[in-house]
Amino acid sequence: MCIMDEKLFSAYCDPIMQKAECFNESSLRNLFDSLDLEESLHDKLLDALSGLHYQWSLDAFAVGLHLGLSLRGDVRHGGPQQVQ
Numbered sequence: 001m002c003i004m005d006e007k008l009f010s011a012y013c014d015p016i017m018q019k020a021e022c023f024n025e026s027s028l029r030n031l032f033d034s035l036d037l038e039e040s041l042h043d044k045l046l047d048a049l050s051g052l053h054y055q056w057s058l059d060a061f062a063v064g065l066h067l068g069l070s071l072r073g074d075v076r077h078g079g080p081q082q083v084q
Contacts, residue, residue, distance in 0.1 A: 005062040013061045023053045 017023075028049060032042045 009058045009061045
């Protein structure tokens with residue numbers, strides 16, 4: 001993803017997702033406990049899932065952002081925008 005997408009995601013989308021509690025760490029820890037996994041593996045799995053959650057969220061945000069701008073006509077593919 002483009003650096004600008006990451007900055008926009010961090011500024012606008014991430015705070016909303018934090019309030020929505022989409023990534024529930026305690027539920028995952030309970031699941032790991034029920035699977036009888038070692039504690040060190042808990043942390044590795046939680047880190048991996050958290051990273052995937054962030055990347056998928058960023059990807060979805062970027063696609064939605066570009067789609068929204070395209071529908072408004074603010075994004076043109078194939079070159080820079082022309083001021084008329």
